[in-house]
Amino acid sequence: MNASILMLIAIFFPILFGAVLLLMPEFSSRGRLLSVTGTGLVLTGVLVMAALGTARTDLLLLHLGDKLELYFCLDDLGRLFTLIVTIVWILAGFYSFEYMRHEKEEKRYFGFYLMVFGVLSALGFAGNIVTFYLFYELLTLLSMPLVLHTKTKEAVMGGLKYLFYSLCGAYMVLMGLFFLNRYAATFQFTAGGALHEELAAGHEKTLLVIVFFMILGFGVKAGMFPLHAWLPTAHPVAPAPASAALSGVIVKAGVLGVIRTVYFLFGASFIRGTWVQTAWISLTLITILMGSMLAYREKVLKKRLAYSTVSQVSYILFGFALLEPTAMTGALLHVVFHAWIKAALFLSAGAIIYKTGKTRTDELTGIGKEMPVTIWCYTIASLALIGIPPASGFISKWYLALGALSSDTGLFTWLGPAVLLLSALLTAGYLLPVTLKGFLPGVDFNYAGLQKREPDLWMLIPIVILAAFSLLFGIFPNPLTEFIRGIVSAVL
Numbered sequence: 422m423n424a425s426i427l428m429l430i431a432i433f434f435p436i437l438f439g440a441v442l443l444l445m446p447e448f449s450s451r452g453r454l455l456s457v458t459g460t461g462l463v464l465t466g467v468l469v470m471a472a473l474g475t476a477r478t479d480l481l482l483l484h485l486g487d488k489l490e491l492y493f494c495l496d497d498l499g500r501l502f503t504l505i506v507t508i509v510w511i512l513a514g515f516y517s518f519e520y521m522r523h524e525k526e527e528k529r530y531f532g533f534y535l536m537v538f539g540v541l542s543a544l545g546f547a548g549n550i551v552t553f554y555l556f557y558e559l560l561t562l563l564s565m566p567l568v569l570h571t572k573t574k575e576a577v578m579g580g581l582k583y584l585f586y587s588l589c590g591a592y593m594v595l596m597g598l599f600f601l602n603r604y605a606a607t608f609q610f611t612a613g614g615a616l617h618e619e620l621a622a623g624h625e626k627t628l629l630v631i632v633f634f635m636i637l638g639f640g641v642k643a644g645m646f647p648l649h650a651w652l653p654t655a656h657p658v659a660p661a662p663a664s665a666a667l668s669g670v671i672v673k674a675g676v677l678g679v680i681r682t683v684y685f686l687f688g689a690s691f692i693r694g695t696w697v698q699t700a701w702i703s704l705t706l707i708t709i710l711m712g713s714m715l716a717y718r719e720k721v722l723k724k725r726l727a728y729s730t731v732s733q734v735s736y737i738l739f740g741f742a743l744l745e746p747t748a749m750t751g752a753l754l755h756v757v758f759h760a761w762i763k764a765a766l767f768l769s770a771g772a773i774i775y776k777t778g779k780t781r782t783d784e785l786t787g788i789g790k791e792m793p794v795t796i797w798c799y800t801i802a803s804l805a806l807i808g809i810p811p812a813s814g815f816i817s818k819w820y821l822a823l824g825a826l827s828s829d830t831g832l833f834t835w836l837g838p839a840v841l842l843l844s845a846l847l848t849a850g851y852l853l854p855v856t857l858k859g860f861l862p863g864v865d866f867n868y869a870g871l872q873k874r875e876p877d878l879w880m881l882i883p884i885v886i887l888a889a890f891s892l893l894f895g896i897f898p899n900p901l902t903e904f905i906r907g908i909v910s911a912v913l
Contacts, residue, residue, distance in 0.1 A: 424475035428493055429482070431468040432543045435461060439535030442528060451527070455518050458531040462514045465535070469507045469542055473500050479548065488608045491555070494548025496610070497908045501753070502677050503545030505760045509669045510538050512883035513662040516768055519879035520662055520775055524570065530660070533566045537666075544674055549608040550601070550686060553678065554594060557642075560674055561587040567663040568655045576658040579651075586651040590641025594678070597635035601686065604628060610681055612911040614688020628687070633697045635682045642675025644731040645738055646708040653715070656727035661771020664723060668730045669764035673756055676737055684912040689744045694829075701742040702833050706840045708735035713847035720781050722770045725851055726763070732844060733759050733806065739837060740821045746906075746913045748824020753905045755817035758805065758894060762814065765802035765887035766852075769795050772884065776874040782855055787866055789859030791874045794881060796859045798888035803852035805891040808845050813895035816902075818845070 438461045448454040472478075475495070483491035514534060521527045540560045547553040561584065569580030601608070604624060606617040621628060637648065644652040652672070656664045683692060692698050712732025719725040737759070740752025772795045773788060774780055789796040805812035808819075818841060825837035875881060894901065 424472070424478040425480040425493075427468065427475060428472045428478055428480060428495060428546055431465070431472040432493075432539050432546060434468055435465040435535045435539035435542070438465070439532045439537075439539070442535065443532035445528070447528065451522075454528055454531070458535070459515070459518070461535050462511055462538075465538055465542075466507055466511050469503060472546075473503060488602060488605075489551055490549060490608070491552050492548040492609065493543075493546045493552065494610070495546055497904070497911075498677075498680065499545040499547070501757070501905070501908070502673065503542055505673065505757055506538070506541045506545065506670050509760050509764050509887075510534075510541070510666060512886060513665045513669075513764060513768065514538075516665075516771075516880050516883040517660070517662040519877040520771055521660065523775070524660060526570070529566065530570055530663075533563055534663075534666075536563050537567070537671075541670060541674065544677060547610075549610060550598060550681065551608050553681060554591070554598065557594075557674065557678060558591055560671070561591065561642075564667070564671055567666070568659045570660055570663065571658065573658065579655040579658040582651045583655040586641050586648055590638040590648060590675075593634045593638030593641075594682075597631045597638070597682075600627065600631045605686065610685035612685060614684075614691060615686050616688065616691065625691075628691070629695055629697050632682065632687045632692060633700065636679055636697075636701055639675045639678030639682060640704075640738065643672050643679065643734050643738060644675075644708070644712075645735055646704050646711060649708065649712075649731050652731055653719075653724055653727040656730070656767075657721060657723040661723070661767055661774065664727075664771070665764040665767035668726070668767055669760040672730060672734050673760065676734065676741075676756060679738065680741060683741065683744075689913055693744045698742060698744060698830070702739065702830065702837070705735045705739040705742055706833075706837065708732065709739065709840055709844050713844040713851075717847050717851045719851070720783055722773070722780060722782050722785070722855070723767070725782065726766050726770060729766075729806070729848065729851070730763060732848075733763070736818070736821060736841065736844075739841075740824060743824055743828045743830060743833075743837070744913070745824045745828040746909050747820055747827055749909045749913060750902065750905055751817050751820025751822075751824055753908065754820060754898070754902065755814075757901065758813040758817050758891065761887045761890040761894070762802045762806045765798060765884055765891060766806070768880070768884045768887065769799040769802070772876040772880050775880070776876055785855055786858045787862035787871060789856065790862070790871050792876075794875055795884060796856060798884045800853075800856045801888045802891045803856065805895065806852065807849045811892070811895045813891050813893075813898070816895055816898045 543556040716728035805814040
């Protein structure tokens with residue numbers, strides 16, 4: 422099959438499949454619904470992996486006018502993002518088969534879940550900023566039903582907040598596109614930048630303002646301060662597999678937007694040493710500290726993990742903001758590792774809520790005795806997120822710290838690593854108590870009341886796989902690291 426056709430099918434098959442699923446009448450049995458959904462997930466996964474296995478592919482699907490093109494191009498950065506999406510989406514999808522049993526309107530959930538899969542793949546395959554922006558907006562609209570699925574007051578408010586913040590960010594990006602249309606040679610993603618030197622000459626100050634607003638705009642989805650407040654509101658109200666998808670993958674759409682803007686439209690050399698770089702680094706460090714401290718104070722487990730996402734994704738943005746090869750390598754590694762780790766943590770939290778009904782960390786004393794496999798997976802993922810060797814988080818944070826120390830960023834050369842270290846200590850402070858109290862409840866604990874509560878294999882296997890990834894990628898990081906270095910060398 423032609424590579425271009427295969428790429429299109431990989432994008433639009435799950436979108437159409439999910440739309441048809443939404444329009445179909447109610448199924449006669451839950452088993453039939455799960456069979457249809459599972460078929461859609463597996464076929465999409467096969468199609469995406471087949472597309473990723475092809476050589477670099479360019480496809481101009483639609484020409485709307487000067488620079489306005491629906492254009493797809495598969496490069497190594499897109500391959501990396503789409504691979505992460507595929508793995509997390511399929512694992513969280515099969516986890517949903519059991520978890521969503523106690524939820525209503527499963528057909529609606531699975532329909533939108535499949536459609537978002539296709540949209541995320543399109544973001545990875547997008548070859549220019551126009552295509553990326555169109556599917557980025559579509560991502561917001563199609564993922565919002567996953568947030569407000571339960572239709573409670575809290576869920577509806579969380580969904581609306583997610584929509585409002587996302588649209589505000591998207592309009593910042595759109596404003597940037599209007600200006601970029603005048604000063605860019607092309608809208609296509611070009612390693613090193615796409616600015617037209619002659620047209621941009623003399624307009625550097627304007628363009629710096631534009632790139633800053635575009636970073637802020639995409640930073641909304643990534644949970645970067647000051648437009649981060651939607652994230653800790655939306656995560657706790659969404660079903661656990663949706664929270665895992667939001668934290669592990671969807672926030673990375675904002676990260677991908679930042680990468681494409683900085684490294685493929687404006688170019689790192691245009692930003693390096695300017696007030697934009699200083700402001701961007703400052704915002705990421707503020708977000709890291711603020712997210713860690715709020716997570717430390719939070720008692721609701723899913724909300725604690727949501728604040729953790731705010732902090733950890735800004736680790737990634739910090740690495741990109743340094744505009745330094747080693748730091749960028751660490752940032753891309755953390756994109757991958759954080760996807761496994763945070764998905765594992767949210768799915769573990771979902772298993773606890775599903776089996777016990779407990780949502781607060783102070784209610785989880787002895788949970789390790791009741792759900793040992795789940796809590797061991799939670800623990801492995803927690804150690805990886807803290808950055809304890811040999812878990813994967815240690816590798817990415819090592820590169821981030823080395824990159825900061827090697828960067829020519831003045832105060833941030835040492836302030837950055839100091840903030841990362843402090844955040845790691847806070848991360849240990851808000852994640853490990855669940856493990857310690859779970860396995861060591863104390864002599865006064867009522868051991869007689871304990872009962873085994875491990876979840877069904879549909880839920881347990883994805884958790885185990887993601888936890889294993891969190892550990893194994895730390896033990897054997899070299900193939901991934903070398904692949905990422907190839908991406909970095911093309912833009913720096």
